[in-house]
Amino acid sequence: MRIHHSHQHDAPLPNRTCNGCGTEFYDAKSRLKYCGDCNPNTGENNGNWKGAKDVGACQLCESEFTYYPSEKKGTYCPECVESADGLLPQNSTTKNRVSVSCLYCETTLEVYPSRAETRKRGVFCDSDCYGAWLSENIVGENHHQWEGGDFDYxxxxxxxxxxxxxxxxxxxxxxxxxxxxxGRNPDVHHVERVRDFERTEKAHTLENVITLCRSCHRNVEAGNVRNLRP
Structure with missing residues (x-):
C-alpha cells in the first residue's frame, strides 16, 4: 500500500500525528512527535538556525564571513579553505592517505590506511563496483549458500x-x-530456494518470487532481511 501510494501520488503515506496541532505527517524513522511547524527545536531554538549565524574575520584574507554558533569559532573563510586545497590543518583532505586501486575497475583511490587494511575483499569505488565484483566472483562454491552441483532453471x-x-x-x-x-531491470528472488524443490519448475511460481533491487537481493540472500513475501 505504501509503495503504491508513493508511486501514484509522489508522496509517502502519513505515519505520525503531530502532538501540537494534530496534523498527520510522514517521518521516515517514525520517531518525530511534532510536525515542522510545531517542533519546539526549530527556528530560533535550533543552534543551526540560519538567522543565528555569527560573523568572523578570516585570518588569511581578513574578509568577513558567517558561520553557525554550533560550529567551532570560524578561522578561515570558505574561499580561502577551498583555495588551500587541503593544505590547511583544519582542512587536510589527503594527509595520511594511501593510494589503492578499486578491485573491480582499477580506478586509483585515496583512502585511509585503516580502510585498506580492514577490507578483506579489497577496496571498491562504490556499491556498484562492489556488486559487480560479487556477481563475477562470489558464485558457485565461493558463495556462502553453495551446496554443490549444477542445475538448469x-x-x-x-x-x-x-x-x-x-x-x-x-x-x-x-x-x-x-x-x-x-537503470536496469530489478532482480527476481525466489522466496523458497530452488534447491529445496524436487523439481525445479515447482519453484518458479508467482507465489514464490518477488522483485528486489540488487542491494536488497544481496541482503535477503545474506539473511539480513527476513519474512519477505510477494
Missing part, C-alpha cells in the same frame, strides 16, 4: 520472471526503488 523461469516484474511494476518490493531509478 528451465524455460519456465523466464516467463515467471517477466510476469513477476510486471506484477511488481518493475519496483523493488523492499525499498521501493524503481527500474528507472536503478
Amino acid at each position: 528451465g524455460q519456465k523461469w523466464w516467463r515467471v520472471r517477466r510476469e513477476a516484474l510486471e506484477r511488481d511494476d518493475y519496483t523493488c518490493q523492499h525499498c521501493g526503488i524503481s527500474k528507472d531509478e536503478i
Whole structure:
C-alpha cells in the first residue's frame, strides 16, 4: 500500500500525528512527535538556525564571513579553505592517505590506511563496483549458500520472471526503488530456494518470487532481511 501510494501520488503515506496541532505527517524513522511547524527545536531554538549565524574575520584574507554558533569559532573563510586545497590543518583532505586501486575497475583511490587494511575483499569505488565484483566472483562454491552441483532453471523461469516484474511494476518490493531509478531491470528472488524443490519448475511460481533491487537481493540472500513475501 505504501509503495503504491508513493508511486501514484509522489508522496509517502502519513505515519505520525503531530502532538501540537494534530496534523498527520510522514517521518521516515517514525520517531518525530511534532510536525515542522510545531517542533519546539526549530527556528530560533535550533543552534543551526540560519538567522543565528555569527560573523568572523578570516585570518588569511581578513574578509568577513558567517558561520553557525554550533560550529567551532570560524578561522578561515570558505574561499580561502577551498583555495588551500587541503593544505590547511583544519582542512587536510589527503594527509595520511594511501593510494589503492578499486578491485573491480582499477580506478586509483585515496583512502585511509585503516580502510585498506580492514577490507578483506579489497577496496571498491562504490556499491556498484562492489556488486559487480560479487556477481563475477562470489558464485558457485565461493558463495556462502553453495551446496554443490549444477542445475538448469528451465524455460519456465523466464516467463515467471517477466510476469513477476510486471506484477511488481518493475519496483523493488523492499525499498521501493524503481527500474528507472536503478537503470536496469530489478532482480527476481525466489522466496523458497530452488534447491529445496524436487523439481525445479515447482519453484518458479508467482507465489514464490518477488522483485528486489540488487542491494536488497544481496541482503535477503545474506539473511539480513527476513519474512519477505510477494
